[in-house]
Amino acid sequence: MDASTTLTLVEAAWEAARSAAERGRKADALAQTERLLARPDLSPAVTQSALRFAGELALELGRYATARRELRAAAQMDPECARTRFLLGRAWEEDPDGCDRRAAISFRSAVKRDEANALY
Numbered sequence: 001m002d003a004s005t006t007l008t009l010v011e012a013a014w015e016a017a018r019s020a021a022e023r024g025r026k027a028d029a030l031a032q033t034e035r036l037l038a039r040p041d042l043s044p045a046v047t048q049s050a051l052r053f054a055g056e057l058a059l060e061l062g063r064y065a066t067a068r069r070e071l072r073a074a075a076q077m078d079p080e081c082a083r084t085r086f087l088l089g090r091a092w093e094e095d096p097d098g099c100d101r102r103a104a105i106s107f108r109s110a111v112k113r114d115e116a117n118a119l120y
Helices: 003-022 026-037 044-060 064-077 082-094 100-113
Strands: none
Touching: 003 026, 003 044, 026 044, 044 064, 044 082, 064 082, 082 100
């Protein structure tokens, strides 16, 4: 496959995952996003966005361990993203078996990165 074909496949997969989520098919969107993330030829920007998207979907589906895994990976790729830290805090807080201390650490980290955002 040439680079343009690969780019088209990645764009199509990314659009299909986002479209499934918009239609309320969050489990399908998560599965499609995880398949997309398995590709070795993703750009760092798409990888980081897809990891955060997968984390958000997993959080909405109550798959807290998956959400934390994806969000930790996204945070490693973009350490200054406050939204990723906030979502990671939610994944710890909303999990019945989660850790309030780790949630607080993540929330504080989000605030430190974006003090002006009232949500954080």
